[in-house]
Amino acid sequence: MSSKPAPDPAPIDLPGEETEEPAVVEVPVDGEALRQAMRRIATPVVVVTAEAEGAPRGATIGSFVSVSLAPPLISFNVTRKTRAHDALTQSERFAVHFLAAEHAELASHFALPHLTGEEQFAPFAHRRSTGGHPPILDDMLGVLICRSESRFAVGDHSIFVGSVVEVLPGRDGDPLLYHRRSYRGVGDEV
Numbered sequence: 001m002s003s004k005p006a007p008d009p010a011p012i013d014l015p016g017e018e019t020e021e022p023a024v025v026e027v028p029v030d031g032e033a034l035r036q037a038m039r040r041i042a043t044p045v046v047v048v049t050a051e052a053e054g055a056p057r058g059a060t061i062g063s064f065v066s067v068s069l070a071p072p073l074i075s076f077n078v079t080r081k082t083r084a085h086d087a088l089t090q091s092e093r094f095a096v097h098f099l100a101a102e103h104a105e106l107a108s109h110f111a112l113p114h115l116t117g118e119e120q121f122a123p124f125a126h127r128r129s130t131g132g133h134p135p136i137l138d139d140m141l142g143v144l145i146c147r148s149e150s151r152f153a154v155g156d157h158s159i160f161v162g163s164v165v166e167v168l169p170g171r172d173g174d175p176l177l178y179h180r181r182s183y184r185g186v187g188d189e190v
Contacts, residue, residue, distance in 0.1 A: 079157055
């Protein structure tokens with residue numbers, strides 16, 4: 001009596017009958033769904049300032065991140081078609097201001113799109129220099145002076161990358177965060 005050899009099992013990179021899973025259908029995500037999801041995480045809040053064509057400009061930014069330590073690079077996103085985007089595009093240097101928890105009013109003020117550059121800075125102590133140097137706000141947790149390194153158009157924003165050329169140490173304090181549509185401080189250590 002001859003016996004038939006057992007059939008070879010299917011290759012491991014091909015699904016067998018018993019391992020097939022239902023197909024996954026990707027549903028496009030809209031901007032509002034992403035916005036709702038992102039409200040669940042806290043983000044740092046900074047104000048970025050620049051001087052373009054002799055006029056100061058600032059913007060509240062919630063996408064600030066350190067990119068590299070060697071060389072020291074940072075990044076943030078700015079909506080195109082804004083005055084802040086135009087100023088940053090025209091400037092060789094900009095400043096990133098680390099806000100303290102008590103700077104919520106300052107952050108809200110620099111987020112108002114209808115203000116002129118002079119109106120943005122008028123209520124707050126700051127220093128301005130000549131020669132394209134960015135305005136520096138006083139009483140910050142720290143300030144990074146950056147040279148514009150790269151800019152990438154992505155969706156309705158541009159990603160700005162800056163090379164840190166100077167670190168201005170600031171005062172001690174808790175940072176300002178943005179979470180669930182409001183400014184917040186740091187909670188208890190966990």
